Amino acid sequence: MSTVFRPKNPNNVNLSRDDARNSMGRLHVGLGVFTYVLGFLAAAAGFNVYQGQWVQAVRSGNRGAQSGAMITMIASGGLALTNAYGFGNTLQAGFRVLMATKGEARKAAWVASGTRLGSVFFRSSWAGGLFTMQELAGAWLYNRYNTSAHDRWLQSTPWGLDTSRREDLTLQEFQHYLEVQQQAPFVEIKRSEDESFWQSMLSSAKTGDICVILPGLTVPDYQVTLEGRVSHALKIGAQRITTFLRGDRGIPVEQREVVTEQVQAGLYRVASKPEKEEKGPAPLLLKLTYPRNPEPVFGKVFEELLIELELQSLDDKGQLDRRNYRIRFNPTKGGRFLSANQHFEVNGEMSLLVVDVMALELSQ
Structure with missing residues (x-):
């Protein structure tokens, strides 16, 4: 007579599965909180860096670098949202476990959280992988075109x-x-050391000392020669660019206004300090007064100034040579702003006015 073996507990398989899901739930909640938080912080820091790269590419007029920086910004923003999604689901699952009563109800809550957070982790991993590939592609594109x-x-x-x-x-x-x-000119802004970091972040922040440096050119280049001629000349044009948010979605919009006359009237020539003979003469340095918009703009984010400099000179044959440079900068931010690699798009031609360098008032 044969005997049939029967397990003492036919639900052992189900119990082992529940124990595994219970452990997975605890693992997802325990590690998921820190993992998603660190991932979110890393993505947010990357977004901040990529945004700075995009702003610099806009100022330099480099469209290829702009596209690469924009792709990396979108990718880092997607990574931040992905980690925020995982973090939110993890907190929600942990809260449900804490609200459950002890015993079988809490075990069932841990099992449910393991199943749910496993699917959340799977979706987040796929999305994170796609955004990471996009970020790498954008970084490659930015590095390819971000050349001086x-x-x-x-x-x-x-x-x-x-x-x-x-x-x-x-x-x-x-x-x-x-x-x-x-010999490309550039703008250098020196901010006040007494102003705090938070004050410089406000849209109403004070402008720093704006200096326009023209390497390779000196004050004697603009003096009248014995023959009654001037070998160099300078023209300037300017547009004030106000970026504000429009509509319910907060779409950034640029508003441009020609302020050439105000900028020309607010130019000063900085007196150069005596240099050593081996260093040569000091380059021409002009101080610019920023023409702030007197009317308040609702939803204004920040203001920028776009200046165009036309350097004129006579070559050895007496032919006139013109070189045009455009520089876009935020007057409330300190640092050095180089000439544009490409011309910025403007609404119509920017009016240029002659600057009499020798007639400018001196400023220390």
């Missing part, structure tokens, strides 16, 4: 690594383009 004028000059030379960017120019032409880049 000197880098592009090196790539155009016969010893450049990228053969598609090499140009067939003479040695004199290469030297000329290098000289043009080295």
Whole structure:
């Protein structure tokens, strides 16, 4: 007579599965809180960095770098939302476990949280992987196009690594383009040391000392020669760009206003300090007074100034040579702002006025 073996507890399999889900629930809640918080903080920090890169690309007029920085911003924002989604579900599951009574009810809550948070972790992992790939692609695109004028000059030379960017120019032409880049004007803003960091973040923050430096040019270049001629001339144009939020969705919109006359009237020539003979003469340095908008703008985020400088000079043959540079900067932020790699799009041609360098008032 054969005997049939029967387990003492036919629900052992179900109990082991419940124990596993119970452990998974505890693991997801315990580690998920810290993991999602750290992931959110890392994504938020990356978004802040990428936003700064995008702003710098906008100021320099580099469209390729703008696209790369925008892609990385979207990716880091997606990563932040993904971690916030996981963190919210983890807190909700943990709260349900705490609200459950002890005993079988709490065990059932842990089992339910393990099942739910497992699916949340699966979806978050897929979304995080896609956003990470997008972030890497955006970083590659940004690094490819975020090159300085000197880098592009090196790539155009016969010893450049990228053969598609090499140009067939003479040695004199290469030297000329290098000289043009080295003499590109730039803006340097020095903020007050007494102003706190939080004050500088406000839209009503005071502007710093705005200096326009023209390397390669000195004050004697704008003096009248013995022949009664001037070998160099300077023109300037300016637009005030106000960025504000419009509509319920808060879409950023730019409002532009030509302020060339105000900027020209607020220029001063900074008296250069005596330099040592081996350093050579000091470059021409102008101080600019920012024409703040007197009327309050509802929803204003910040104001920027876009200036265009036209440098005119006579070559050895007496021909007039013009070089135009555009610089966009926030007058409330300190730092150095270089000339644009490309011309910024403006609404119509920017009016340029002549600047009599020698007639400008001196400022210390």
